[in-house]
Amino acid sequence: MVVPLLPDFPKILGTSADNASWLVTVTLLTSAIATPIISRLADMFGKRRMMVVAMVTMVIGSVIAAAGGTFLMLLIGRAFQGLAASLIPVGISIMRDELPREKVASAVALMSATLGIGSALGLPLAGVIYESLGWQAIFWISAVIGVLLIIAVIAIVPESAVRTRGKFDGVGAVLLTAALTSLLLAISKGGEWGWTSEPVILLFIGTVVFLALWFPYELRVSQPMVDLRTSARKPVLLTNIASILVGFSMYANMLTTTQQLQLPNLGGYGFGLSVVVAGLCMIPSGLAMVALAPVSAAITKRHGAKVTLIAGSLVLAVSYVARVFLTGEVWMVILGATVVSMGTAIAYAAMPTLIMRSVPITETASANGLNSLLRAVGTSTMSAVVGAVLTSAVVHVGPLALPTEDAFKEVFWYAAIAALLSIGVSVFIPRVQAAPGLAGGTSTGVYDAGARPGAAGAARPAGLPAAVVPPAAAGDGRPADDEIVVGGTVMGAGGKPIRQAVVNALHTNGEPADWSRADNAGRYSLVLPASGRYLIVSSADGWAPSSQVLEFVDSSSTENIRLTLRLTLSGTVADGGRALEHALVTLTKASGEFVMSTFSDGSGRYEVPLPAAGRYILTGLEPEGLRSQSVQLSLSSRPAVVDLDLGGSPEPATAEHARAGA
Structure with a gap:
């Protein structure tokens, strides 16, 4: 909602256009930093709790921005608003925990699409509010909506019982924050400061240094901020790479469409529409994303999330190629932008599902948070590319320097190439075979993702490792959940814990239930869909694997696993x-x-x-x-x-x- 006002903020706030651009940059930085941190905290301390925290920061930021009246206060308010971006991956993870299996795919698809829906609707809404009530009203309305949503979340959304407890990786969070700040600041400001300028070069060097410190530290720490071993698994790694490319591709649509429509007709290709009218032209894109959410869910249920991602990327590539040629009329631009949004909706719906099927259930929020972060890296990079291209190819019409039509076409070609590269990456994502009893011949993408109606968390029973927090006891007014959280320690023949052992739980009919990677103290935790007997398969580097059938009664069940044969x-x-x-x-x-x-x-x-x-x-x-x-x-x-x-x-x-x- 702030983007349409950027041209007016220098005059409103008595500042420069370069300073005004920080109102977008600071939100980008804080959202990128907050997403992995809030998502990890959600896995540890409760997803609904962190959802509320994210909403509270948005309300605080909106009030500061509306009441402050100065550029500095508005900048601080926008920084707080950026923290709310972590809401999306945390909310998606709650859906996995709380909804029946058959509802998860469609729910994830719709929530993934809300990023595009909010952007498409926020552009025209901002213009209408600004012209009718003034710029402060934008933030007051955001604050009121935020308060109402906080109340609704507390009243309606149950707290997830699935979580892991332990020491928060503060050092990892600081190093990751420093690396992300350096990287995104260099990308977002490189065009203004000069890509070969000293500040930008130093920021890129800082990024490399911080990441060089962060990676080995995360591999050593017992409970890392980001589980790099899980992230390096082929399905997760390739999905994250595809996410960067899709984020890069789709953002060209949002950055160029309104510019095309608002350009003066002096250059022979602009349409001279006002901010409000140009924003209204984006409404079909938002509606298309809503409409495509159930379609993408249907593709996922029938053919799998991998096919959904490939289909979405293909639509993106074809639509951007079409946009190169559909430039002569307003309706052509709107049509091209709408089809791009359709491809975005399909592709975005698949990514959380691909991630959740490949990570332990107790890590779904943090894994989705990392995926969202990498999408943000893609969108930030496209923002830098658009800025560089549109300012390097201009035509001078009187005092105006307008981007040429070829500059827009060049951006569309870059976006199409990124979408095609996403297809190339997605093809190699391993396809999960259907578990017995699943309809459609393919997995829905979540390892029983099959959540059931949930209940809130309760205190840890005696004897259960600190890393495991069980589901709720009855008494909070909601039905008890069938899902149980169990755990134990993986040990060697001499009773010494085995670090980084992998524990896999399967139903006795072969259907996967969950898996876990033990921490440095050998502790593991599993989320099982119900009590009963499970086939537990355990392995670790240097040890012969073992398998055994164990019966888990409830969340107080603690099973230590022994690997007896050292290789x-x-x-x-x-x-x-x-x-x-x-x-x-x-x-x-x-x-x-x-x-x-x-x-x-x-x-x-x-x-x-x-x-x-x-x-x-x-x-x-x-x-x-x-x-x-x-x-x-x-x-x-x-x-x-x-x-x-x-x-x-x-x-x-x-x-x-x-x-x-x-």
Whole structure:
């Protein structure tokens, strides 16, 4: 709602146009920073609670902006308003927790579309309010609506029972905030300050430095701000890359359409429409997104979210190519913008579903938050591209410097190429096969996403790990939920916790229920759709996997899992058949890196933990340090036995055994 007023704010507030642009930039920065942080807090402390927090910040920001009357107060108010952007991923995650399975896809599709709907309706509404009631009324109306929605959320939306407790990753949040601030500030202001200017270069360098610190820290911390291991899984990684490209593509529509319609006709291609009329021309785009929400949900239910994302990206690509040629009449521009919005609605509806089907249920909000953040990176990048293109190709008509028609077409080509790249990425997203009993031949995209009507959270029962918070006890006026949250610790044979172990829960008919990655203390948590017997499959690097059928009664159920067989590389070192004690045994990668070393015992035997699969060089050296022998191995994820005889060649059978990865 602020965008249409940007040309008037310098005069209203007595400031420069460059300063006025910060009213959009500051909201972009705070929304990008808040989204992953608020989403992570929602997984930990309650989704409805953080939804209310997001709405409260919007109300506070609206009141500050409306009552302040100065540029500084308006800037502070806009910063607070940006925090409310985290509402979308948190709200989507609540839908997974609370709605029946058959309702999740359509609900997610509609809420994903609200970003575009709000933008399309906010543009004309801002102009009408501004001309009728003044610019302060925009913020007063936002504050009133925010208060009403807070009341509605508290009264109607149940608090999700699915959450994880633990220590918030404050250091990770600070590093991520610094990296995002540097990156988005450089992208959004690069055009004004100059892409090769010292501030922009320093900001990009800062981004690299902060990310270089953030990535290894997140891999070490027990409960990270962003689970990079989960984010690196192929379905999540490719969906996030596609999200950047779709965000980049779709934002060209919002940035260029009203400019096209408002350009004076002096250049031979503008239409000279007023701010209000140009905004009204965007209403069909918003309505199209509402109309397409159930369509995208139907595609997801029938063919899967991957097909939905590809279809949406295809519509985006085709519509932008059409926009290159549909420029002669107002109705052509409106038609092109509407079809782009249709593609956006379809693509945006698929992304949360693809994310939620691939992450643990206890991480849905934070995973959706990261996805929303990456979409924002895409839209910010397109904003910079549009600014650079439209200001580099201009035609001078009197005192005016107007973007040329070719500049708009160039932007549309960039958007079409991004949509095509999104299709190329989406094709490689693994498709989830249908679980038994699911209609349509494909998964709806959520691992039972199948939520049931929910109840609020209750205190943790004694004996349950701190990372797990169970569903509510009865007594809050809502029906109890069938879903239960269980947990325990993954331990090795000696009782020592195994960090980063993966625990997978499946129904005994083969349908997946949930999965979890243990933290550095070995603690895991699972969200199960109901009490009963489940097949629990556990694995960890360096350990043989285990499977067992466990019965979970309620959220007080605590099951510790033991992995008993450590995977090793072992064998003997001998000299002409005589066992060598204290012989040195080393393992290096075929590419030269050192891996580990040990010494043989009194019987000539050695044993080391099995390294990651790959090609290695195993070397034995006699105690006197005179003779040695090396053999090349090709190891897999199975135990390997290799005997070395320094008085002859390696044992043929055992060497071949290792090369086969046995």
